[in-house]
Amino acid sequence: AQTVTQSQPEMSVQEAETVTLSCTYDTSESDYYLFWYKQPPSRQMILVIRQEAYKQQNATENRFSVNFQKAAKSFSLKISDSQLGDAAMYFCAYRRTDSKLTFGTGTRLQVTL
């Protein structure tokens, strides 16, 4: 079974600084997708960024970028120029081709002034 591990229950970053959230996963598949989802307090989960395993290039979306290390099964999220609105739970998720999403336990990100 596929598993997703987020070893940082909480992280804190100062506004305008950079923070990296870690994620590792376990799979025997070669073709899959990885995601970072954001869940603000009492609000719905939204997609931050996704990575296709067959792509070597790391995905970027504005201030958000990933470091995808396929051999190491590592998928970290870097948030640059952190903003107060980035405060939320962040979930790493794995999806085998055409199957369900499997989530990690999440990292709570606090953004301080």
Next chain:
Amino acid sequence: DTGVSQDPRHKITKRGQNVTFRCDPISEHNRLYWYRQTLGQGPEFLTYFQNEAQLEKSRLLSDRFSAERPKGSFSTLEIQRTEQGDSAMYLCASSFQGGTGELFFGEGSRLTVL
């Protein structure tokens, strides 16, 4: 807005009662997923549908839980004889089949069993 909608948003019930949650997916999406999320944890997969067919059920889904998606549109999740351990947020999501399959989530239905 034509996002995923869930109803009710919050349900308080007494142990032993039955509850039903409804999810209306994004209309073009043929896949619909149910997840359960307890405080401080990541969402746990319960079941998913492609059109009206239930393709997979988690072992977490005991026989007190049943989900349907008649006509491949909205879905209902029913919990019979609720227990305090059923207290959680029940999340619905929808997606297109195949591709990167980004899931679009609703705001969830929070169940409190007293």
